[in-house]
Amino acid sequence: xxxxxxxxxxxxxxxxxxLPPKKTLVGCKWVYKIKTRFDGTIECYKARxxxxxxxxxxxxxxxxxxxxxxxxxxxxxxxxxxxxxxWKLFQMDVKNTxxxxxxxxxxxxxxxxxxxxxxxxxxxxxxxxxxxxxxRAWFAKFSSTLA
Amino acid sequence: xIITGDDASGISEVQHHLSxxxxxxxxxxxxxxxxxxVSQSSEGYYLSQAxxxxxxxxxxxxxxxxxxxxPLEINCKLAPLDDTPLANPTLYRKLVGSLVYLTxxxxxxxxxxxxxxxFMFAPRSTHFFAVLWILRYLKxxxxxxxxxxxxxxxxxxxxFDADWGRDPTDRWSTAGYCFFLGDSxxxxxxxxxxxxxxxxxxxxxRAITDASSELIWLRWLLTDMGVPHSSATMLHCDNRSAIQxxxxxxxxxxxxxxxxxxxxxxxxxxxxxxxxxxxSPKQQTADIFTKTLLPGRFQDxxxxxxxxxxxxx
Numbered sequence: 001x002x003x004x005x006x007x008x009x010x011x012x013x014x015x016x017x018x019l020p021p022k023k024t025l026v027g028c029k030w031v032y033k034i035k036t037r038f039d040g041t042i043e044c045y046k047a048r049x050x051x052x053x054x055x056x057x058x059x060x061x062x063x064x065x066x067x068x069x070x071x072x073x074x075x076x077x078x079x080x081x082x083x084x085x086x087w088k089l090f091q092m093d094v095k096n097t098x099x100x101x102x103x104x105x106x107x108x109x110x111x112x113x114x115x116x117x118x119x120x121x122x123x124x125x126x127x128x129x130x131x132x133x134x135x136r137a138w139f140a141k142f143s144s145t146l147a
Numbered sequence: 148x149i150i151t152g153d154d155a156s157g158i159s160e161v162q163h164h165l166s167x168x169x170x171x172x173x174x175x176x177x178x179x180x181x182x183x184x185v186s187q188s189s190e191g192y193y194l195s196q197a198x199x200x201x202x203x204x205x206x207x208x209x210x211x212x213x214x215x216x217x218p219l220e221i222n223c224k225l226a227p228l229d230d231t232p233l234a235n236p237t238l239y240r241k242l243v244g245s246l247v248y249l250t251x252x253x254x255x256x257x258x259x260x261x262x263x264x265x266f267m268f269a270p271r272s273t274h275f276f277a278v279l280w281i282l283r284y285l286k287x288x289x290x291x292x293x294x295x296x297x298x299x300x301x302x303x304x305x306x307f308d309a310d311w312g313r314d315p316t317d318r319w320s321t322a323g324y325c326f327f328l329g330d331s332x333x334x335x336x337x338x339x340x341x342x343x344x345x346x347x348x349x350x351x352x353r354a355i356t357d358a359s360s361e362l363i364w365l366r367w368l369l370t371d372m373g374v375p376h377s378s379a380t381m382l383h384c385d386n387r388s389a390i391q392x393x394x395x396x397x398x399x400x401x402x403x404x405x406x407x408x409x410x411x412x413x414x415x416x417x418x419x420x421x422x423x424x425x426x427s428p429k430q431q432t433a434d435i436f437t438k439t440l441l442p443g444r445f446q447d448x449x450x451x452x453x454x455x456x457x458x459x460x
Contacts (some may be wrong), residue, residue, distance in 0.1 A: 007170075083299070091174040092163070096170065
């Protein structure tokens with residue numbers, strides 16, 4: 001949990017502000033998960049802060065939410081090419097992927113449990129897991145980094 | 148994220164560039180990805196979902212040792228009002244949902260999964276028995292996966308078929324296609340058509356339309372991956388009239404009711420993007436996506452589709 005909070009601090013995910021009038025708040029909660037490896041042994045205990053994206057409304061705190069994902073047919077199409085050309089496949093993973101996405105909309109969130117900030121709210125600078133536009137924000141960030 | 152290529156320094160450059168911008172975890176050679184197990188040998192790559200399948204079996208509580216040799220009984224027909232409704236449809240929906248993901252590598256169950264998924268809204272006990280049958284079949288074939296040979300060519304070809312009026316309730320036809328890149332199977336589908344076809348040839352003609360759309364996308368994708376296709380791609384079909392219709396627009400009387408969208412097949416045939424080839428019904432590999440089969444024929448087709456057990460029997 002503290003690791004996740006550190007990651008959030010590091011990416012500068014939010015600023016603490018007073019809630020401006022006529023703005024709505026998005027809730028959030030902690031989700032805990034035990035991650036297992038391929039053979040079933042425990043890899044780590046994970047805590048993830050998620051925003052309650054289901055309270056967001058189109059036009060107020062989110063606009064476009066479409067994000068492309070890879071079709072599994074593409075993965076299967078790549079495999080025979082890799083096999084025939086004797087290439088090697090490498091795998092990488094981005095830690096805390098969605099926290100990197102920049103938000104263009106104004107989203108205000110209640111401070112999470114375990115975060116001491118009386119009478120203030122979080123104005124999100126970067127995306128959080130659970131926000132409707134999080135996948136889209138990440139895709140924009142990722143493609144601009146690669147280009 | 149998967150990275151590949153023939154340029155080792157280029158790959159590490161990309162990896163380095165990404166690590167500068169994001170906190171990355173280097174997972175080395177690809178072995179486990181979205182539930183897919185990838186293993187490499189000198190003969191090529193294997194793709195399987197053995198762990199996902201065995202997790203599914205334990206979740207479903209299939210603990211006995213009974214197995215089946217095919218995913219569904221031959222000539223089994225399911226109707227929406229058979230037998231009694233299930234008291235707890237959630238389990239059915241969960242299981243079928245997981246089976247749908249399993250079809251990522253298990254083409255052998257794609258036809259039967261397409262059948263049982265039609266009853267998600269109001270499943271009944273016969274449908275649940277069909278799901279149990281699939282699970283028993285999986286139990287005997289856990290390690291089946293797709294083989295991508297290192298000695299394969301990279302030429303695209305397709306087989307497609309439609310089973311006319313297969314559904315006993317609404318008489319819609321079931322269409323299926325499969326695409327090979329050399330010997331390796333890369334794309335397939337088993338889908339019920341959304342209109343009633345007048346004849347066998349017309350249901351197949353509609354199936355060509357589906358296959359052509361996928362083909363055009365695949366040709367784009369492969370060109371993107373550095374495997375361009377300049378010559379026409381062979382589409383194999385076991386119905387001569389459907390081939391005739393696609394070549395010749397003179398058959399006005401028998402085709403005037405077919406929607407315009409289907410006739411884009413003709414455009415692609417006349418522009419040498421596709422070439423339709425007759426194949427005898429025995430050689431028709433797409434059969435596995437449109438009907439239930441006897442164990443002998445089923446195994447025969449599986450070996451043609453390059454499905455193999457990752458662990459030698």
